[in-house]
């Protein structure tokens with residue numbers, strides 16, 4: 001069994017305590033030496049993936065500017081806000097009278113964001129939705145496919161989901177796209193990352209070693225693991241295109257990533273990125 005599979009087998013709660021335990025010396029050292037940076041959670045609390053915590057946030061912040069014409073008067077919805085990583089570059093950038101809203105299904109992450117970000121930046125607000133997910137929230141009581149975002153229609157200029165649709169099953173993705181279209185202003189932007197299955201990515205994935213693999217085909221999508229279905233999910237390009245079209249979202253750009261074995265020099269992001277406009 002690989003380390004990844006072992007990781008999927010243990011509960012979110014167990015993962016939390018193991019992470020806190022492993023990173024305790026590092027987090028303790030950062031605290032006592034005063035090296036801990038404001039708005040960055042202790043490493044043991046970061047359940048949203050590895051890598052340089054802020055680097056990706058800064059890269060995506062540039063994408064929001066470059067591809068979604070991000071301006072300081074934009075109202076923002078960060079779906080799957082995790083421990084607030086993507087929010088950090090927005091602090092001090094947004095005008096005081098616009099809102100940055102985050103939604104997540106992991107309460108420890110939402111609580112951390114409200115306690116450490118919202119407390120001094122009241123325009124930032126994070127809410128917990130107790131939605132079931134077999135990787136992140138196995139005790140959740142709400143079904144994502146029936147979830148309505150707690151916001152009125154035409155509210156946001158920019159909605160984004162970084163590495164979130166990659167952990168959601170089909171009916172839930174469909175419902176979220178419907179909801180995104182409802183809460184976006186006309187001409188508003190949505191930027192979302194996916195693992196997109198098309199001829200090129202499927203061919204590359206099957207012939208390249210050391211890439212993500214999605215061996216369990218389920219029609220419009222494929223899974224990495226049958227035991228933990230939302231561990232990682234890849235969707236067929238035609239299906240994504242049709243569900244976006246049905247919901248009035250026009251694709252402005254697709255930037256493929258290197259997850260399937262494309263050359264990193266030409267495809268600098270790991271996941272695929274779709275930029276759409278209402």
Ligand SMILES: C[S@@+](CC[C@H](N)C(=O)[O-])C[C@H]1O[C@@H](n2cnc3c(N)ncnc32)[C@H](O)[C@@H]1O
Nearest residue numbers: 048080081082085104105106136144162163164
């Ligand atoms: C890989 S993490 C990415 C977190 C954050 N977007 C980032 O880039 O740092 C995936 C996040 O999606 C959240 N998530 C999974 N399913 C969700 C759902 N149905 N609604 C909202 N958030 C969800 C998880 O709790 C987790 O925080």
